[in-house]
Amino acid sequence: MRDGKFGFGLIGASTISRERMVGAMNGSGVALPVAVFSRDLARGRTFAAEMGIPKAYDRLDEMLADPEVDGVYVASTNERHHREVLACAAAGRHVLCDKPLAMSLAEAEDMVRACEAAGVVFATNHHMRCGAHHIAMREIVRSGRLGDLVVIRVVHGALLPAHLQTWRINDPATGAGAIMDLAVHDADIVRFLTGDEIVEISAMSKNSGMGTDKIEDTALAIFRTAGGTLGHIHNVFNTPFNRGSIEIHGTKGSLYARDNMGQSPEGTVHLRDAEGLHEIPLEHEDLYVRMVRSVVAAARGEGEAACTGQDGLRSLAVALAMLESAASGRAVPVPASQVSSQPGGSV
Ligand code: NDP
Numbered sequence: 001m002r003d004g005k006f007g008f009g010l011i012g013a014s015t016i017s018r019e020r021m022v023g024a025m026n027g028s029g030v031a032l033p034v035a036v037f038s039r040d041l042a043r044g045r046t047f048a049a050e051m052g053i054p055k056a057y058d059r060l061d062e063m064l065a066d067p068e069v070d071g072v073y074v075a076s077t078n079e080r081h082h083r084e085v086l087a088c089a090a091a092g093r094h095v096l097c098d099k100p101l102a103m104s105l106a107e108a109e110d111m112v113r114a115c116e117a118a119g120v121v122f123a124t125n126h127h128m129r130c131g132a133h134h135i136a137m138r139e140i141v142r143s144g145r146l147g148d149l150v151v152i153r154v155v156h157g158a159l160l161p162a163h164l165q166t167w168r169i170n171d172p173a174t175g176a177g178a179i180m181d182l183a184v185h186d187a188d189i190v191r192f193l194t195g196d197e198i199v200e201i202s203a204m205s206k207n208s209g210m211g212t213d214k215i216e217d218t219a220l221a222i223f224r225t226a227g228g229t230l231g232h233i234h235n236v237f238n239t240p241f242n243r244g245s246i247e248i249h250g251t252k253g254s255l256y257a258r259d260n261m262g263q264s265p266e267g268t269v270h271l272r273d274a275e276g277l278h279e280i281p282l283e284h285e286d287l288y289v290r291m292v293r294s295v296v297a298a299a300r301g302e303g304e305a306a307c308t309g310q311d312g313l314r315s316l317a318v319a320l321a322m323l324e325s326a327a328s329g330r331a332v333p334v335p336a337s338q339v340s341s342q343p344g345g346s347v
Helices: 015-028 043-051 060-066 078-090 104-118 132-143 178-194 287-300 311-326
Strands: 007-012 031-036 055-057 070-075 094-097 121-126 147-156 198-206 218-225 229-237 245-250 254-257 268-274 277-278
Touching: 007 132, 007 287, 015 070, 015 287, 031 043, 031 060, 031 070, 031 287, 043 055, 043 198, 055 060, 060 078, 060 094, 060 147, 070 078, 070 104, 078 094, 094 229, 094 287, 104 121, 121 132, 121 287, 132 178, 132 245, 132 254, 132 268, 178 198, 178 218, 178 245, 198 311, 218 268, 218 277, 218 311, 268 287
Parallel strands: 007 031, 007 070, 031 055, 070 094, 094 121, 147 229
Antiparallel strands: 147 245, 198 218, 218 229, 245 254, 254 268, 268 277
């Protein structure tokens, strides 16, 4: 720890670190970004200087040996996550890894096991779990006010900003496409809200004009959970006025979240039931700050991270099944994991 604060080393001079995570660490009150690893030392040094990070490394083993690095935030392109998380675990460093955890379930299971064996925290940056709207919705579902859940709908679309129209839409080797990028969040939020597992999924996808036509920028899926709820996921990179929403409909009530699928702490939740339409009061807080605090607390032995590695493994399983279904035109069962987890989460 550094001045009592948890020191994060960052893997990758990435946009998400620049736009969200460095600020979240600094704003958390419990953590600091202390170093960045970049494959390109000049880029790493520029990033460090611009973001107020004291050190830049171009060798990961050197950053992992730095005694000020208590844990690592992995924010590289997706195909790097597996080997970088294994290196963090081998060095005994706690890990917050961005999504999707890996390119395959075997890789993700490997990462979960390596962190377990090393006795380090392994968290997944599914920040949506940390939104006040989603925490409030989960409480309402748990309270029984919706009755039995019947259907759920997650709309997750926007315009992929111009500065992010790079590997996500052009480079299949990175785990590109709207499904790996967005559906993992949706699968995770469905698990979080319902406490239920998606067990079967059927998808269609297309390219609607962004990037190479070999990579989907648009995808829809319907799914079934273990508990019998049916659902719908909608992912798209190419719709500038789409702000996202979730609907959960039960036998006694319906929940509507609007403008809730972004990165900022905003959006509304309404409950409609036999008594009418109720706006749910929300106290919004930066979602990434909440995530960082939960990871630091877990590293200090105070509970679990808001989203664990096992949770990231489950969301990846759904996204991979969705990809397979879109490619084959058939419904695909979501394989059970060798590594267990509870869907409800600890936020
Ligand atoms: P970026 O494209 O910004 O960065 C990815 C990596 O590319 C960096 O780590 C960096 O690695 C390298 N890089 C950066 N700039 C350049 C450049 N000019 N030329 C060549 N390489 C460069 O990715 P994102 O920040 O958008 O995404 C990183 C990860 O975070 C992904 O896994 C993504 O899915 C996830 N993500 C999660 C979000 C969330 O809300 N949870 C939101 C956005 C992204 P290096 O410095 O080592 O070369």
